[in-house]
Amino acid sequence: MQHDEFYYVLLIDAPRETVWSALTNGEFTKQYWHSAEVRSDWTVGSPVEFWVKVGDESKVGCEGVILECDVPQRLSYTWHFPLNPACAPEQPSRVVFLLEDAEGATKLTVKHDQFESGESATYHMVSTGWPYVIAGLKSLCEMGKTRDFSVLAPD
Amino acid sequence: MDAVFKALSDPTRRALLDTLLASPGLTLSELVAGTDMRRQSATKHLKLLEGAGLVHIEWQGREKRHFLNPVPIQDISRRWVDKFSQARSDALLTLKSALEADKDQTPEDTPMATASVELNDSLKQGPTITSFFTPIKD
Numbered sequence: 001m002q003h004d005e006f007y008y009v010l011l012i013d014a015p016r017e018t019v020w021s022a023l024t025n026g027e028f029t030k031q032y033w034h035s036a037e038v039r040s041d042w043t044v045g046s047p048v049e050f051w052v053k054v055g056d057e058s059k060v061g062c063e064g065v066i067l068e069c070d071v072p073q074r075l076s077y078t079w080h081f082p083l084n085p086a087c088a089p090e091q092p093s094r095v096v097f098l099l100e101d102a103e104g105a106t107k108l109t110v111k112h113d114q115f116e117s118g119e120s121a122t123y124h125m126v127s128t129g130w131p132y133v134i135a136g137l138k139s140l141c142e143m144g145k146t147r148d149f150s151v152l153a154p155d
Numbered sequence: 156m157d158a159v160f161k162a163l164s165d166p167t168r169r170a171l172l173d174t175l176l177a178s179p180g181l182t183l184s185e186l187v188a189g190t191d192m193r194r195q196s197a198t199k200h201l202k203l204l205e206g207a208g209l210v211h212i213e214w215q216g217r218e219k220r221h222f223l224n225p226v227p228i229q230d231i232s233r234r235w236v237d238k239f240s241q242a243r244s245d246a247l248l249t250l251k252s253a254l255e256a257d258k259d260q261t262p263e264d265t266p267m268a269t270a271s272v273e274l275n276d277s278l279k280q281g282p283t284i285t286s287f288f289t290p291i292k293d
Contacts, residue, residue, distance in 0.1 A: 010226040
């Protein structure tokens, strides 16, 4: 059977608004998400971009279009890596963040799906990368600071 | 965490996780197909895995689909493996405080002052942000 979707589910001891900020504010994403700064106006149909430093230049390392934005419970956008030669030709995949209140804490479900059929390079990249991004996100939300665990992710 | 270890202590349950890693989203029937596992036994094992947070359930129409959730295993790894890097950074912070205390009594151009500045730079782990905890208005 083909890999077509996967999930990460975790509890974060912080309110949903905090987790939402950590996912949508570039100053925060820089701290745990491969140093990438997310930029978007967070309205459906708008672009979302993750800006990364490549040498001295700033480039868009990941780009997509907002599909759903329901503060602070549901966010989804398409996902495409334009800089990675293996991933660039692939069709955009999709990521969905579901934030559920759990007595003041947040149950976060990250779903990533709609990968290109067959051997998807994007699938390989994100499936190994997400655990580290999420570890940093949890740490940032709970303690107000984090180390960027994503640097530990295998290539 | 006891639940995670209990769930992982059984070879059948580990095999179920292996199958879900290779083939996300299988139903119960698909999981037992081609194995000698009975449905009833698989249901029991899956319930335990679900209780430990290792299996995530998605209902798609009337189909119950099963996915591996690796986060609890990663938490275990962070708890023990990351301890070592944590201890190291604590030691560096102690060293940093000691050097900074020294700097107050040392001229700026001494080797000690230089070492302190370099350590300050290397210890930057991203600023602690207080505004982060102010919920966003929308």
